[in-house]
Amino acid sequence: MADSPADKFAEQSMEAPIIGPGYNYASVTDKISAIVLSRRPPKWWILGFAVAFALVMMLLVALTYLFAVGVGIWGIQTPVGWGFAIINFVWWIGIGHAGTLISAILLLLRQPWRTSINRFAEAMTLFAVSCAGLFPLIHMGRPWLAYWLFPYPDTMKMWPNFRSPLVWDAFAVSTYALVSFLFWFIGLLPDLATLRDRARNRAAKVLYGFLAMGWRGSAIHWARHETASLLLAGLATPLVLSVHTIVSLDFAYAIIPGWHATIFPPYFVAGAIYAGFAMVLTLSIPVRKLFGLEDFITMRHLDNMGKVMLATGLIVGYGYMMEAFTAFYSGNPYERFMIANRMRGPYAVVYWLLITCNIAAPQFLWFRKVRANVAALFSIAMVVNVGMWLERFVIVVTSLHRDFLPSSWGMYYPTRWDWATFIGTIGLFLALLFLFIRFLPLISIFEMRTLVASEEEKG
């Protein structure tokens, strides 16, 4: 009996615990809150924040110039009217999805290993959505009229076109941003109370006390808090699927070859989770090292995240395959040309690079040795981050640049302002993350205490 696969599996999970040994309620609390309450930030924090902040300044320069001159500073030109702005929008919003998956779907599935990474992943979601939300606004010719996307009784007596996925997108992304924020905040509430009670500095006491809203940990409050968290998780789960579905419909609603495909919604959702887990790994590997949190974000977490990446990567691979197969099998000459042009046209290098990054690289994750090697995991995650960005590049650019009429074909070359805006949002994302890990607990303290309690019960 001892050799059955289930027993082996149990043995392995025993080997790699989700929390290091010897922790109690007080020590998990002190260890996590010390990161926030320590007087001076570590040197690497100051350095990292300085770099990120410099990139934010670059973003502001790029945006100022954009608002002054217009979208002509970018490389977009007929026929490619959707350049970096839409590529980056889809890339960022996809990254955000892993946070919701970890905090909502894994909560509903009762996966205790999510505990130590969910707060961090949720923050990542919020910041990625902030970066994503920027792009639809700035890619408009007249960004100051962005509020026209929302229905309000205006003097023009006009309404947005509610049959358009672009309007659905405005609703989906803003709902997603608000719900993610609320979910993140109510999870933070008990931890803010912990910080209020542990802070020595008067200003910190007042600030955390204000944000904690007088949380006192009453059993009745906890009961309602748990109910609210579960309800929010139940609401966020279909929401996250709907958001990327609607993003994919921005493409699939159009008749452009390569966009008009029914596989788009599931393939985009899988791609989003894939990219998001890659980003969670990219961020959590350095953070656990720098803060010495190896006992909380253990090898078990990294291993599990590697597995999720492999699984979603395979779904994405299936998506690519079906895309090519459907184009061939449809018999439609434009669809066939589109896929041949992707593989052999002027952007063929990008396409094959994308296949290497997204399909070939993650295959190493089949091996336990690779998943147990932090450096290898980090490299694969980085490669997938790049690959998922290339995927959006291929979808947006190769479909548009050669469509039905050869006389209207053209090429798309990003300009330095495209790059400055893109890299600037990476800076914004990192700057927000640096502020987050300095001022708020990056691991949910109360959920770690729950975990300690359940470990104690097990013995």
Added chain:
Amino acid sequence: MPKPTIYGLMAEFSAPEQLLEAARRTQDAGYRRIDAFAPFPIEGLAEAVGFHRTRLPLVVLIAGIIGASLGFYLQYYAAAVSYPLNVGGRPLNSWPAFIPITFELTVLFAAFAAVFGMLAMNGLPMPYHPVFNVRRFALASRDRFFLCVKARDPMFDTEKTRRFLETLNARGVSEIEF
């Protein structure tokens, strides 16, 4: 009954099982206005202090229904009543195209109801509360567990209740001032 001079008595425990046991015994002893405080949610503790069900799910359901109706009506009104636009003879009330936004607004309203409903039912934000006057209560957000018997309880008697709480293996019992 004269207005009590203190808010109640607070007993401190060092483990969740002790608090749960103490809360049950206090409830069995006939005390009704009690509350327990813990650094994380403990299964069964809310029931042990006499709390049975929260109406939060109902509130969320109602908000979701309101969100769905408003979301759909908004689009119906815009597309079929206020600004009817004939697109190739297609129906004005093209309801399948209205589903995504209806869904998003359902989730939005329900999520707001879940969060603000939870805060409102819990009476938060509440910047001042007498329990914070107990110095050791700061540990309720770290590793200590507290049981509070309020002075408003009909059975409350400072001396008798204190003696009762001491029989429950409490580490200490202190008075909560207003």
